[in-house]
Amino acid sequence: MAAPLAGPEIERLINILAKLPGLGPRSARRAALAMIKRREQMLAPLAAALEDVMRTVRTCTTCGILDSSDPCSICSDPKRNQRLLCVVADVADVWALERAGVFRGRYHVLGGTLSVLDGRGPDQLNLATLPARVRDQKVEEVVLALSATVEGQTTAHYVTDTLGQTAIQITKLAQGLPVGGELDYLDEGTLAAAFGARRPF
């Protein structure tokens, strides 16, 4: 076994950083070194930011979004259309939709998708409160913004079944050609979905 490169504190930092997505041991060492070299500009602000996040960020009990307030800024925004509810798998999906600025309703974060392999069933998802939320907030349309994967679509069907008793419109995002996509580079599944969802021009 190789001897530690630095003191135990630095080794601990590197080990923690190496567990982050996108970082391995080598890049974690580079990141740790960069922070230590720029202690005042990088390390101190990062430590303060991490502490703030640790102290303030919580999961919104209404929708499941991460925010420093509960209810979150989206749930408490009166300008948002509360009759429109977008069901997503993860907080990252909310951030993607907010970046695009295409949706002005509210969200419901499931916290994942149904997965046979991961043993994630309906009980592990934030589904129990959804029918009541739809009913209480008089939601008129639920948009299923779930991935075009087997797990995503299985979850979409399950959510539809869960909301089956409520007389609301349930829609899902279209599947087909991506913006800037060239036909000869697309996979068969996307092409098949695009053909299936063609519309008058």
Next chain:
Amino acid sequence: MEWLQDGIVLTVRPLGEGSVILDALTRDHGRHLGVVRGGGSRRMAGVLESGNLVRLTWRARLAEQLGSYQAEPNQARTAAIFHDRIKLASIVSLCALVPAITPERHAYPRLFDALDALTDAASDMTTLEVAAAVVRFELLLLEELGFGLDLRECTATGILQDLAFVSPKSGRAVSLSAGAPYRERLLRLPAFLTDANVPVSVACVADGLALTGFFLDRQLLSPHQKALPAARLRLSEMVAAGLGSD
């Protein structure tokens, strides 16, 4: 060691950040695992979906090693049935059931052919036909693993007609008249399993799933402290609740 073969994607589990371990059903090598480097990429995500047919090249230094796969898209089949809840649940159920039951690296050509035909034709079949095909596939699964049901004649009287039940003890058919006094203890045998000309109904498919589910659980899963996969249970619930597709 190297071989090239078509395989049906059963399950994919992440390995590290960019790779996956692919569990695929092949004709000559049975259910076979391998590492797909870069299998976690966006380009491969649509290819390595349960039920898709992929062209696999497997390589390893020794035959007993996990080895690595090079996977190329052959037919993207599952995306075409995303819109149909029962069809999707059927394929997901089978792709969860096969790994739970079949041993690795044991060839079952008939199972591969049946699953290949079903995943290929699912988008063109009706929802009811796909659900009925699941029942037939599960019967084949039982047969291939040595626990086939004997549905040819009544185990009590030997008659070939009016077979309406299956004995949970012997797995053999029982006629309507012979089984009537014991109907509470017998499993219902849907007519479409004994006569290909009988039209399939939702109730028949639900009976079929209950029948195969019982024997899959008792003969192949319970002895190994396993249970029917959640996806299979959900398929039964969906069929029992009606077959309306979205």
